[in-house]
Amino acid sequence: MTYMEKTNQVIMELKKEERAQFGNYSYSPAGFTDGKQDVPEWEVRQFVLNYFLVLENSNKYQYK
Numbered sequence: 001m002t003y004m005e006k007t008n009q010v011i012m013e014l015k016k017e018e019r020a021q022f023g024n025y026s027y028s029p030a031g032f033t034d035g036k037q038d039v040p041e042w043e044v045r046q047f048v049l050n051y052f053l054v055l056e057n058s059n060k061y062q063y064k
Contacts, residue, residue: 003056007048011041023047 013019014027024034025044
């Protein structure tokens with residue numbers, strides 16, 4: 001699964017309420033929120049994508 005597919009899956013799970021939150025972000029019928037204010041979907045997508053990229057990079061260099 002590519003990073004974008006993983007990102008799309010997380011966004012879909014948030015919107016379908018299959019996942020309560022990812023990081024500080026959650027979804028309600030009004031849109032995405034970080035718990036304090038509404039945030040645009042692109043910001044959540046960027047956070048999720050960066051999460052997967054950092055996770056991949058940390059795994060590459062962890063045992064060298």
